[in-house]
Amino acid sequence: MSSPRSVASLSHGTGKRTLQQQRSEAVQEEKKKQPWAVGKNAALFAFFVVVLPTVMILAGVSHTPAAAATRLGWTMLGTFTARGAVQKRAEENNRCDTSVGRWVREPSVPAYTAATCPTLPDSKNCRKYGKDPGHLYWRWRPDGGCDLPRPSPARFLAAVRGKRLAFIGDSLARNQMESLLCLLSQAEAPTKVSADDDGVREWRFPAHGFTLMAITTRFLARAEEVLGGDGRPTASFDVHLDAPDPVWASRHLRELDYAVFSTGNWFFRVNYFSEGGRRVACSGCSGDADAGELADFGVAHAVRRVVRAALEATARCGSCKRGLVAFVRTYTPSHFEHGSWFDGGYCNRTRPLEEDEAPSWDQSIGWDVRRAQIEEVTSARKTTTTTRFEVLDVTKAMMLRADGHPGRHYDKRSAGGGANDCLHWCIPGPIDMWNDVLLHKIAETASPPATNLR
Known part of the structure; x- marks a missing residue:
């Protein structure tokens, strides 16, 4: 995935909502x-x-x-x-709520390193290009007395024996797959089945009969680049709300036991939304000459509509496996300071943020997107008895990890200056927590779904 040109700006929100306010509202509810x-x-x-x-x-x-x-x-x-x-x-009361907590120092070594994970991509191997990984080793400790156990590749592989799991989304979905691949490779060496075959990467763990996939789709829906007057692609897309991306919806969904959907960062640009073959709305388009009389959805509502369409398509899938578990991984923000990708933005923090530091880049849009995603999962649960819908709620945890991005340490050129990557995550690093939560949730799928989503 190429870097979204305007993903860095989080100023689209309308009013700040602090982390404390979110928790207070949950208590009152x-x-x-x-x-x-x-x-x-x-x-x-x-x-x-x-x-x-x-x-x-x-x-x-x-x-x-x-x-x-x-x-x-x-x-x-x-x-x-x-x-x-x-x-x-x-x-439900005994469930561990992993969505709220704090980061604590991790005294132990990470579950894997570049030396023990041959599939770790150079662009996420922050240490290779000069970033000291020592400060990355923090562990997410949920509130309420429960704990996420240290990642266990053997336990994960035992839980998914004979299954197929796919991360469906943009390059952050692939980032999570790369993290899990490194973790599981500590217990069994995976075999590559395919790489970038129409945006699909697939790995097999033959001893456990487990298949791990990453299916690249920017918006979950079918989308085409908008062409400019010169016939060249622009930074905008036409997104079809009534047409899920066929790469995942038509070709692979029916094979899966677990699907992890995620999207969000490609919405921070001017995009147009179509139904029935005609444009019905846009986002980020206020003042754009091509928008005409179209209503501006805004980022959070645009994400809501795309997630809704994806979950409805999953619920309607007559050829899918009975018992398919579909997760939605909640939105995680970038942490650019003083600019964005190509105009001097950087992320050089060396520790997690405190809660009162997180709103310093106006993260309110992140809460709005998260809320929309969770509400759509809650609604989807009412539509089917054959598919289980769950949430991987990592928004708060990752809002605090401004220190966990590659920054300028993602290739030889950037290490000497230039563009910074403050969107993707170092591995090993805080993104490993996503897979800790995923394993925890997979273990929970033997129990009834929680009803107290926040």
């Missing part, structure tokens, strides 16, 4: 739900302890002592709740 939960629990208690034994006695078991009827009521209560709502709530 949870408080609103509590009276309902208390009432429901009281109703269940009254039914099984009082009403049920009484009904049984009146229905012809009056010869049974009341104490026996009560014991029977409690027995039935245990049977029902073991399989029903009470257990479901307990499982």
Whole structure:
């Protein structure tokens, strides 16, 4: 993926929302739900302890002592709740919320290095071009007393034995695949099946029967470059909201057991959106001569519509495997300071940000995009019983990792000056956390989906 020309600017948001505000809003929302939960629990208690034994006695078991009827009521209560709502709530309460937490120093060495991972690309091997990796080794510790275990390649491969998993998205999706490939190669040497075959990279772990893929698609939907008056491609795209990219939707989705969707960074430019073969809206187009009377979606709503279309196509997939788990990885921002890719922007931080430092580049648009993605996953869950929809919520964690990008340390030329890469992530580095969360979520898929998404 070529670097999005205007991805660096996060000034499209309309008002700042601090991390503290987000957490406060979540707490308030949870408080609103509590009276309902208390009432429901009281109703269940009254039914099984009082009403049920009484009904049984009146229905012809009056010869049974009341104490026996009560014991029977409690027995039935245990049977029902073991399989029903009470257990479901307990499982949800026991889930580890990995979306909120803090970065702590990692005293141990990383799970892999360039020396132990032959597939690590030079452009993400920040140490090769002069970046000291020591400050990258921090670990994400979720709030609430739970913990993400250190990455275990053997445990991951055991969980996905005989499965196919694909990262579907732009170059950040490929970045995550590269991180997971390095991790898993510590347990088994992978075999390359294909590379950049129509934007598809595929690796096989034969001893575990596991296939790992990266499917490149900038917008998840079919998109064509907009041509300028001279007939040459511009920086803009025509994105078809009613036509998922066939590379993933038609050719590979039906093969998958796990699909990880992600998108966002290519929306920070002027783009146009079509349905039924005609343009219906645009984003970033205010004042653009080609926009005409089109309404400007804005970045967050444009992402919402594309994610919605992708999840609807997945839910409608009649030839897909029953039990397909589709994840949406939430938006992660770039961390350019004082410019962007080609006009002097840089990212030379040497530690994670504190929470009160994160809004310094006006990250409110990042929260808006994240919210849209999570809401679309929640809606998609109501449309199908054969596909499970989940969220990999990494937005807050990555907002704080301004230190984790290659910066000028991604090739020989940039190491001496020039453009900086403050969008992609060093590996090993903070992006490994995405796969820690992914393994955690895959392990959870044996349980009912959480309903308290934020």
